[in-house]
Amino acid sequence: MTRKISKVARQYVADKKIVLWGLFFEKLLRNLEACVVVTDDRGKIIFTNKKFSDFFNYTEDDVRNTDWIDTVIPEPKQKAVDKVFTKIRQKRLLARFDAPVMTASGINRFLCWTCIPVKEKDDIFYMFIGLEPKDHTRYDVRTYVVGTADKVRTYKKIVDLLFNASMVSEPDTAVHAARVMLFAVMLAKRLKLSKARIEKLKSAALLHDLGKLLVDEKILYKKGRLSEKEFDQIRMHPSWGSNAVRFVYFLQDIIPIMICHHENYDGSGYPKGIKGNAIPLEARILSIADVFEALTADRPYRKGFSPEEAIKIMTMEKGIKFDPKLVDIFFHMIKGGRILKEYF
Numbered sequence: 263m264t265r266k267i268s269k270v271a272r273q274y275v276a277d278k279k280i281v282l283w284g285l286f287f288e289k290l291l292r293n294l295e296a297c298v299v300v301t302d303d304r305g306k307i308i309f310t311n312k313k314f315s316d317f318f319n320y321t322e323d324d325v326r327n328t329d330w331i332d333t334v335i336p337e338p339k340q341k342a343v344d345k346v347f348t349k350i351r352q353k354r355l356l357a358r359f360d361a362p363v364m365t366a367s368g369i370n371r372f373l374c375w376t377c378i379p380v381k382e383k384d385d386i387f388y389m390f391i392g393l394e395p396k397d398h399t400r401y402d403v404r405t406y407v408v409g410t411a412d413k414v415r416t417y418k419k420i421v422d423l424l425f426n427a428s429m430v431s432e433p434d435t436a437v438h439a440a441r442v443m444l445f446a447v448m449l450a451k452r453l454k455l456s457k458a459r460i461e462k463l464k465s466a467a468l469l470h471d472l473g474k475l476l477v478d479e480k481i482l483y484k485k486g487r488l489s490e491k492e493f494d495q496i497r498m499h500p501s502w503g504s505n506a507v508r509f510v511y512f513l514q515d516i517i518p519i520m521i522c523h524h525e526n527y528d529g530s531g532y533p534k535g536i537k538g539n540a541i542p543l544e545a546r547i548l549s550i551a552d553v554f555e556a557l558t559a560d561r562p563y564r565k566g567f568s569p570e571e572a573i574k575i576m577t578m579e580k581g582i583k584f585d586p587k588l589v590d591i592f593f594h595m596i597k598g599g600r601i602l603k604e605y606f
């Protein structure tokens with residue numbers, strides 16, 4: 263099955279030659295359980311997702327190239343939202359604001375928006391993610407220019423949203439990622455990494471295989487041996503995944519971890535072939551957690567190895583694939599029984 267790209271994204275890809283953006287739109291934003299509007303620098307709509315169409319009762323074609331404020335904000339509140347948008351544009355701010363919205367059928371609703379300025383080469387886009395609040399009584403435009411605490415909350419929300427979207431697209435990959443995160447965090451805690459570094463590692467673990475969404479499913483789920491050419495595509499997933507989050511500037515910190523999760527300690531990994539301590543510590547942790555999860559998880563075509571068998575297999579890769587010191591600490595933890603008790 264080849265990946266389908268919608269008319270809008272295809273057009274967009276053709277115009278801008280930004281293939282990744284196109285696929286990113288398709289695979290992630292389309293499935294997001296939140297209304298997504300992407301506009302150009304002038305606020306003209308380039309892309310909307312399925313949830314947006316359902317919520318507003320517009321098709322993508324209805325709204326493409328229209329001004330997003332004219333389209334979704336009721337007239338009396340347009341000026342106030344325009345003020346917010348101008349501020350975001352001037353300062354390239356990541357911002358949260360609440361605003362009343364109007365559907366195609368003239369029904370008033372209310373959405374809490376996060377606006378993420380996204381830079382691709384010389385172009386700036388604005389990605390608006392709108393979530394409906396639990397209480398619908400508010401009707402004023404309220405802005406929260408993002409402060410530190412808010413930034414952390416928004417950051418987590420976006421990681422959650424991206425992760426949930428990948429869950430819909432590729433549930434197997436997402437379940438794997440969630441378990442990898444647990445193992446990686448345990449090892450990181452044992453190594454006494456700071457809270458901030460553990461937070462980054464968590465996000466990187468959840469999103470580390472995001473790039474697999476762009477790998478052809480025929481290759482991703484092939485049961486037999488992969489040809490060299492097919493494997494080349496698999497090898498692209500760390501770069502593709504990092505490219506997808508590169509657009510979101512506050513996810514920059516997790517890129518070195520994501521991109522290096524298949525680097526090997528002896529330099530035989532991909533994509534860069536770097537070795538030893540040149541590989542970020544978090545990526546070395548992630549690599550151990552990733553393989554341990556993959557070996558011990560049940561697959562449709564085979565049962566997972568027991569933790570003891572997994573350790574045996576991974577020991578052969580000590581110093582080759584894995585950082586020998588880290589892997590020893592990890593094995594020690596598993597043998598200590600905590601992981602066994604909680605996860606097997």
Ligand SMILES: [Fe+2]
Pocket residue numbers: 470471499523524
């Ligand atoms: Fe991977």
